[in-house]
Amino acid sequence: MAEFRLPANSRIAKGITHPAPPGARALREVRIYRFNPDSGENPRVDTFSLDTASCGPMVLDALIQLKATVDSSITFRRSCREGICGSCAMNINGVNRLACTTALQELSGDIRIYPLPHMPVVKDLVPDLxxxxxxxxxxxxxxxxxxxxxxxxxxxxxxxxxxxxxxxxxxxxxxxxxxxxxxxxxxxxxxxxxxxxxxxxxxxxxxxxxxxxxxxxxxxxxxxxxxxxxxxxxxxxxxxxxxxxxxxxxxxxxxxxxxx
Amino acid sequence: MPSRPLSPHLSVYKFKYTLVSSILNRFTGAALSVGFIVLVAWIFSVANGPQAQAHLQWLLGTPPARVFLAAMVISFCYHLVAGIRHLVWDTGRGLERATSQKSAWFIGILSVLLMLLVFYCIWAAP
Known part of the structure; x- marks a missing residue:
């Protein structure tokens, strides 16, 4: 039977807002779904400020950049970065797509990244398949x-x-x-x-x-x-x-x- | 194993025309199954003689019932047109990404025209 509401342990709590990197030229807001299985807390959505001037063109580049420079605990699957392995499938601005073949430029407004919908979440953007x-x-x-x-x-x-x-x-x-x-x-x-x-x-x-x-x-x-x-x-x-x-x-x- | 949360679905997913047209089809179908109970009641009242029929006729003429009947007309028109689209799909045609999005718009417009026609016929009737 269809259950439209998320179960109690899945409702999204208020997340952390990370400050913009110093000296950033072209900022874009990126909101990422976070869940840490070790914390015992509900999932949350963290807000990051991405400097697109120093970042590659794709959503996967943005994730790698944020993981490298802001929060090393951001967890996601990726491998080929050219749309042939299918690892980095996620819900980006409301639509399921591969982070590696989705250009930041083709997305309007803030970037919202969630795991694939209605799946058990192992950690952050990694669903149990x-x-x-x-x-x-x-x-x-x-x-x-x-x-x-x-x-x-x-x-x-x-x-x-x-x-x-x-x-x-x-x-x-x-x-x-x-x-x-x-x-x-x-x-x-x-x-x-x-x-x-x-x-x-x-x-x-x-x-x-x-x-x-x-x-x-x-x-x-x-x-x-x-x-x-x-x-x-x-x-x-x-x-x-x-x-x-x-x-x-x-x-x-x-x-x-x-x-x- | 810790209990894993369920990733958000309806709250994050983008509502495209194709998705909306499918939801509307389901919704109007459910509404029509309620409407058919009223239709059956009307047929029963006809079978039960003029007094029973006059009674139900009066009930269906009250403002809330009129709103309900108007909703049924709208539901019927949409569900009919959307059903024809499904028949076309069942032949394996019109399933390309672009075609399905165009047909979602098309059935929306066509069903509104059909609704207007039905309402015109109701009001224009002597």
Whole structure:
């Protein structure tokens, strides 16, 4: 059942305001969600003053700068800094995106950074993604075959067959889509969410996969698939410009088509 | 393991047209299920004879009931148009990011026009 209010231990308390660095030329206010599991206190939102003149262009640069110069305890995930690892997914000015591919310039007003929405918070901007990964594993994201492989070569695809899975297979599992979905917020225990369903679609339409029927059987469920109400937040936020909403609509179509 | 807080969701998330149009569709659908109880009551009153019908007719003519019926007309118009958009989506069309945002605006405008038409017909009726 949808619980619209945050639980008591999750309500945001008043945070700390850090003073502007001396000699700063171009200041911008950055508000960051903070939670320290060791303190026993509620989460809070701290306010920082960022000197954009001495900072790189991206939100990730701002986080690294503030961590290096103001508060070394700011905690966040990051790795590739070029939008391919999916580690630095967070909610920036109300929208889920990758901090490394979001320019400070494209954001208007103050910068507000929260962890991915409706997730258990490990620390600061680090959410617990255990359930998200388990859902990915649940769609069996690997090639399943019944027939023996050709003895002299790989299982080949035509160019067209590859192009069908080319986009869906580009998913980096950053969780921006699933955690932007209100249906996923209210039913993440039973609804697989856009990321896992996009992965399921990628294997259903793979010309080499021979478990299409079983895969569709697994998804034919009021919650696992049909909690998608085409809210479109997933497609709206995907940093790789993928379209989970259409993938889900295509799965729904296949489920109807196989009955006629 | 310490109890982990839940990260904020509704309070921080940006309400885009697509999200708002989906919420409105859900909201008007819920309102219409209340409206259908009134519709069933009206059908019952017709079956129960002229006296019962006159009684309910009087009740539905009171100002609060009129506001309620107007809300039902608005809900019905929006829910109808939004439902047609869902039918189009079910064929796999119109699901691109830009198209879905345009159609969110489109159904908003179309449903307002439909509401105006319905209200015009009500008032213009002899």
């Amino acid at each position: 255990t359930n998200f990964y388990a859902q990915y594993a649940a769609v069996k994201p690997w090639l399943q075959t019944r027939t023996p492989a050709p003895p002299d070569r790989e299982r080949l695809q035509s160019k067209e067959e590859q192009e069908r899975i080319d986009r869906p297979a580009a998913c980096i599992l950053c969780a921006c889509c699933s955690t932007s979905c209100p249906s996923y917020w209210w039913n993440s225990d039973r609804f697989l969410g856009p990321a896992a369903l996009l992965a399921a679609y990628r294997w259903i339409i793979d010309s080499r996969d021979e478990a299409t029927g079983e895969r569709l059987d697994e998804l034919e469920d009021p919650f696992r698939l049909y909690r998608c109400h085409t809210i479109m937040n997933c497609t709206d936020v995907c940093p790789k410009d993928l379209n989970p909403a259409r993938a889900i609509a295509e799965i729904k179509k296949m489920l109807v088509e196989r009955q006629v």
